[in-house]
Amino acid sequence: MKALSKRLRLLQTTLSRCCSGAASPPSVPAEPPSLLNLCHQRDLPRAMQALDSMERHGVKADAITYAELIKCCLAHGAVREGKRVHRHIFSNGYLPKTFLINTLLNMYVKFNLLEEAQVVFDEMPERNVVSWTTMISAYSSVKLNDRAMKLLVFMLREGVMPNMFTFSSVLRACEYLSDIKQIHSSILKVGLESDVFVRSALIDVYSKLGELLEALSVFKEMVTGDRVVWNSIIAAFAQHSDGDEALYLYKKMRRAGFPADQSTLTSVLRACTGMSLLELGRQAHVHVLKFDQDLILHNALLDMYCKCGSLEDAKFIFNRMVVKDVISWSTMIAGLAQNGFSLEALKLFDSMKVMGPRPNYITILGVLFACSHAGLVDDGWHYFRSMKNLYGIDPGREHYGCMLDLLGRAGKLDDMVKLIHEMNCKPDVVTWRTLLDACRAHRNVDLATYAAKEILKLDAEDTGAYVLLSNTYANSKMWNDVAEVRRTMRVKGIRKEPGCSWIEVDKQIHAFILGDKSHPQIDEISRQLNQFISRLTGAGYVPDTNFVLQDLEGEQREDSLRHHSEKLAIVFGIMSFPKEKTIRVWKNLRICGDCHIFAKLIAKLEQRHIVIRDPIRYHHFRDGVCSCGDYW
Template sequence: MHSMQKHGLKADPVTYSQLIKCCIARRAIEQGKLIHKHVYSNGHDPKMFINNVLLNMYVKFNLLDEARILFDNMSERNVVSWTTMVSGYCNCKLYGEALKYLVLMQREGVLPNMYTFSSVLRACDGLETLRQLHCSIIKCGLDSDIFVRSALIDIYSKWGELGNGFRVFCEMVTGDLVVWNSIIGGFAQNGNCDEALDLFKRMKRAGFPANQATLTSVLRACTGLVLLEFGRQVHAHVIKFERDLIINNAILDMYCKCGSLEDAEFAFKRMSERDVISWSTMITGLAQNGRSIEALDMFESMKASGPTPNYITMVGVLFACSHAGLVDDGWCHFQSMKRLYGIDPGREHYGCIVDLLGRAGKLDEAIQFIQEMEDEPDPVIWRTLLGACRVHKNADLATYVAKQILEIEPHDEGTYVLLSNIYANSQRWEDVAGVRKNMSGRGIKKEPGCSWIELNKQVHAFVLGDESHPQIKTIYREMNHLIKRITEVGYTPDMNFVLHDLEGEQKEDSLRCHSEKLAIVLGLISLPKEKPIRIMKNLRICGDCHAFAKLATKTEIRYIVIRDPVRYHHFKDGICSCGDYW
């Protein structure tokens, strides 16, 4: 290039194009600017083709000011020129500018193409803009283009409009994997995991092979539903993509969240490449499954050989400390976040410290910590402290904490229920009546406990006192036999976990009907002895069901895993992985 400039020589457009592509590949910004200067030297006006290549170069380098100056000075512009500018502004998240250029190109009589719309759809700042763009797409006759359809589904899903996204999917026969991936991913990311898996099955029946994007979304859906067996089947599809880091991380997450740490550890050891997400997933998985000391050991291994810890890593580390009662270690890690790793504490970290102090019975320190926080405490942090108030039977502090929650979320039924139980345990019956009256006046009802278990690819769900299951008579009959057996080894129903306006036998009958007990019994009568019983629950496990599960594993010689919204309880030989500290 220097020699050409020295001798005043010009190359043909193809040569310039190749030189510019080399600059892009090597991030050679200065050399790229030199080529730009050369092609415009001596008053030469290059063809639109070269200008578009230069425009693309500046956009790839995120030099949008230079791109705009070049664009404004171009004597001729086509759809490629406009689309390059729209794409550049979208990539830099300057969505207002991207939409402005879309309007300007149409005013100049240049029709957007599928690449223009695929780019600009990302610039939608709300559903109204999205609907207007959708109308423009239909007017331009591009609603059948696979990339435009895929982008539409993605953006509708992003805005929670799954119905509209699904309508785009169903409007015509889908003949491309890109569109299938968009709709499956949209449902999985929005928590509609059943629908995502149904679509995956439809896709397979339609003859489409799954790729990395498909499998990542399906694994996310398995994780959301805690479907370990289905997840294992998906893992079998992943073997040919075993070097794909994103898929491997999704597998790790699925196994950890399904409570199968043996599978997770095996997958982690097989990974040829690990990033901060891989390490953080394992640290959090170990902590949530009651193996806090191993989680902290994993953190030390990460610091020695892995990437720098990030925000999520430290949440896992602090969670491990709080669930193992390691107050000093938790404080040390919390205080070192900013100093060692440049991580500013966020709500999740603050919540872990409140949990750490609350579990350890340091309620005064916990309330002081909340008052000194840089961030305004949210309901999650206050609820964490309220749970500690129940464990340590501090009704007065619970009253104050509940007031803070209800000022932010006046209809939070969990707070009313927990406060009512705290008052009941302290024999404050007038306060119990006051809480229930408040709930009734606001139309607030307690969310029923629900537990579910996967058996032979079918999910069986139970709620408190469920009579709908086809095997319910057998389940209750076996429940009575099981309670007799575990009573002989020390089980005594804990009446603290039933409504306090019930009497003697009614209380015991109520405890028998807890949803996780029904699921446990179904697992015992349906699964062979060597197979673990895995149960999911929408609410935290109560103390009575915890004692029930421990003794059931002792008398029946079984392995039971129960996942509640906070952690996993692994029961074996009459012991729980949480060490009764939850």
């Protein structure tokens, strides 16, 4: 009998050591040399063998040992073994402590077996705040928000007081402002509004619903003594394209003595990206260097350089990244395409298929964009038609949009109409506007009128439809129809957005608008512009008056082209920067053909590198050539 008891104690000790990594006590007989290392490595097979022996002899371990064994199953992703432990614990009428059942509950949640977790939860004789919070968090994580909210109500009815983790979890389940307000009120009642995680969650959820003022109010309620809260409010504004406020808050954070971490810098880079602040992005890059292996941060840095038009920096970052995920590859492919290097983008996609991760929805979008902006109709059709078979990706609205753009640029208007009617989603305003823009470019008045009518059915106040239709009529010299469209716009109070270009000089933004003479150096800029045009005219430049969309004559038509906003910004850049510095201009409307010609010629004449970003893409002008190959 003594020998049997000694054997059972040894089994329990073996189980405990296999799960927790404890060393053998001197009184236990020597075991195989490798077993100690296996125990330190959480040797699940040996642990389960020990559990089998204990079951055969009707022996129970202590709660701590079982908890370690459950964690061991979780670490190995061993669902079957975890369920065996569950059965063993509840065998022979044994009633485990609440903390051990909570450990089982957590195991099922981590295995994403929510039905099993719910069964365990429902059968618990006693549920504490950990039990409730585990289930609320589980349902919030999988977006079963109604269940999470109902559990909070039942929890309160049972008299269990939520803690900071409960509120942080349930806030993620809030879909409506009214829900947030109620939870916020409960947080104030229990005095948890100062908790770091609760405040951060409140800011995040208000931000998710676009309630930035509410988020800012939570932030300002008390002195912020934690970087987590700072990161939440900075991210809120960066994600909602309010880069100015995000960067202002970042400066306040630094002045308050908080160093930036990966989360902070990711938001700063997002703000710089949205505002195309390349120089500020480069300053942030210096701080990124200390987090050399952070993939998310380096993806944000890569995106910033691509979207700020600095391909040299983007390529440098991409090539030195030790680890690249699908976001890295997709960002670089899209960046090359948007900057006019479509063939290089497609070559990179070929490399990705060989050595990179499996392409996803966004990757194919970048590939189709590259085809569209290089006029590669056959290639575009190939990628579009094979994306489902090769990669299991169903075409989405954005993919159809790229294909329509590709066909429109190539003048294949009939194919565009056919594809619109074959789409697996209902055409929206953007779809019809793409067709209308193609009709304008290729002067198909009848189809343009049809497309405009479809747009106005969906949005009777759509400015773009009226402007594009007016431009289509103007391209065909149908001035009476132009006048009628503009009369309708006046009656409806619809105004065309004026063309605006801006450039950053000495950390200040200088904006130029056609006809606006408010810039303090406008007279000197105009004088320099006239001199450049005279020199270019002597070299063969002839203003392309096809881009004048008004019924004007001769010199009037040329004068209206002369002071387009991008020309003014380019000249101001030449006046302000040394020759070795790139001139970067941003524009709110698509660059016109005459300004495109002017930029190519002035880049060659002045030996400058000029980059213009319009809403669609970047144009890199150098040595009289544009990266778009004159196809845009």
